Amino acid sequence: MSAGFMALRSLCGRELTRFSRQPARIVASIGTPAIIWVVLASGLGGSFMLRAMGGEGAGVNATSYGAYLVAGMAAMSAVFTSIFAAMSLIEDRAEGFLQAVLVSPAPSWAMVGAKVFSAALVASVQSGVIILASPLAGVSLDVASVMVALAGVAMMALGITGLGLALAWKVNSTSGFHGVMNLVLMPMLLLSGAFFPLSGASSIMAVLMKINPLTWPSELIRTALLNGAGSTTVWQWGGSAAFAVLGAGLGLVVMGRGRGE
């Protein structure tokens, strides 16, 4: 195994060990979307009547709002997990651990890769819990649709964590980082179709939703869960993969430059 992959595996293991030793973080990252799901679905469900939603939506008739929200909550879980994963870079710096990595011969891609891959794994597990609970809202699952949905979650987490690492490299405070991430990511999440479908939005909103990079993985997850894996489109896959690669790539470039490479 090459030196870079040894470092990547070890740093990934460290990230997962850290995660497992912070039970409050596990509870919060699954509990928050679950509670929002229950509250929104039960509170607003009666006001929504999702008709056939055409190409960009689920394309199902009379989908309950609870079922519609499953994909949004999986996306939300990915967003929160990614923010925490990127923010852990600031903690690593404050606690001193980052110095050990920076002075080592391990390549920067191993450092970035450990953060983004562990975030993608954690986000997939957490979203998996939500997805597995989705039959409670009337969603019928099969293995292929779950796998595709989790792939969408993982690609979303890769992209957001990469973007977050690029920002975290430049920011010294967790509060400042959180502020910026919320400012950027919350509108992106809201405009990704996580809470309401593109089909019913105003024309300006529809344009913003279409150019929003989170829309692609969000739609990939929703289509897989509500219509089946076979209904997902090349555009959804391509857009999601491009977001993942560009986000993770930006993180790598910024951290690599900062390290003098």
Next chain:
Amino acid sequence: MDHLGVSALMTAAQQPMTNNDAGTTSGALAVSVRGVKKTFAGSRARRGVAAVPARVALAGVDLDIGRGQWVALLGPNGSGKSTLLKILATVARPDEGDVSILGRAVVKGGGGGVEELSVVRRELGVAFQAAALDPLLTVRENLRTAAALFAMSPSRAAEAIARVSESLGLNDRLDQRVSTLSGGLIRRADLARALLHGPAMLLLDEPTTGLDIRAREEFFTALVEARRRMNGGAAGGGGLTIVLSTHQMEEAQLAQRVVLMHEGRVVADDGPEKLRRALGRTVIRCGERVEAGGVDPAEVLRGMGLTVTVQPLGEVLARAGDEREEDATRRVRSAADRLIELGVAVQVAPPTLGDVYMAMTGRSLAGGGEDGQMGAGEAAKKRGGQR
């Protein structure tokens, strides 16, 4: 003054090296620094926050360190020693100058070097002011992670962990979380991390910051022991090179060579004993100037022909200068007697590295007497010191 049990540690620290304080044990250089300059950009004033002027951290440093040497960079906060150490650790770049580490050029003319940094980093062990350990992981988990960063196989890592934990007295702490350890143990665990891969050069940036005297002593005892073991197994190459940045003179005294740094420059560079001996066998220290009572100790001492340095806050240091040691000691003692007669509390003692620093710069090593933006020369002129 011997807080760290310096005498005993010094004896151990200097073995198996030569007694040549500033000499090298092999012809090869571990570090070559030429004309290195570094300035940190300032910031503009905004919304009630004052502007920060640009700060010169290194103002042209030249330094050679031979393989196997233990060198201390001694100076107060802001003297540039940590910046220099970061450049040697390859995590910071100078604006100008050339840096070679273990025979490899890592910086040329302030730009990138000709060597892959990862090649150089493989040979370095670095411990910074804050321990580079994950507090949520156990010591063993931290060391395993560090071993993987240096591409050590699991079996080699296990062997190395057993070796360093034995020499640093961490055997019974390996499976404890770092967050549950005392400050002293955390620093030793961090030292274990830095030594794990068997580096050729160890860079220590104020590694005992925040530790009490006992923990500092334990840290350096462990370091001396680890170095002895590593050098015992070294097959040529001069053994482990150590570069220690510190503002504690007791720690610097453990080194074979002390590089005094002030305002981004090297102001003295020699063995600790030679540096201290340059001030003579004894010096006079007065805690304060007593001008109000009609007695200015500095003037009295100058009147008696001693060389006097007055630190900006009023601390006075006097020495007899270059003459026969017996005469110098006699003149120092008679000057001290004269001050005592005048009611001034004085201390007559062998010079310390802190005295050397004060004599060279007009400033206290503890950083006291920072006089705003005033340079040491200006401050000394204003106070009438440094004659």
